[in-house]
Amino acid sequence: MKALLCKSPGVLEIVERPTPSPHQGEVLVRIARAGVCGTDLHIYEGSQPYFEYPRIIGHELAGHVESTAPGGAFAPGRQVTVIPYLACGQCVACRRGKTNCCQKLSVLGVHADGGMADHV
Numbered sequence: 001m002k003a004l005l006c007k008s009p010g011v012l013e014i015v016e017r018p019t020p021s022p023h024q025g026e027v028l029v030r031i032a033r034a035g036v037c038g039t040d041l042h043i044y045e046g047s048q049p050y051f052e053y054p055r056i057i058g059h060e061l062a063g064h065v066e067s068t069a070p071g072g073a074f075a076p077g078r079q080v081t082v083i084p085y086l087a088c089g090q091c092v093a094c095r096r097g098k099t100n101c102c103q104k105l106s107v108l109g110v111h112a113d114g115g116m117a118d119h120v
Helices: 038-045
Strands: 002-008 011-016 027-035 060-068 079-082
């Protein structure tokens, strides 16, 4: 798949990456739209804290479910938006349902490769 890689401040490159394979409880989304926000601009400028280069950017995402594990809640073809926050599910905050306060919170396009790609 094609993806937009921010190699270093001021340097963007279209690269080829393997299409991700969803794990149990995940879906594969074909990205239809990716927004550009202040975070992405700060990454490009080199002024985004907590960021390590290189990284596939993009966390404001919408697309369609392409594949899912059997019995999942999302059927292929379903239109979706992506919540880019990845919580651990194990810490005190997660166990209390406050995943936005996760002690190990990771954000697509910032701490993990994001969605300016064909799939996420």
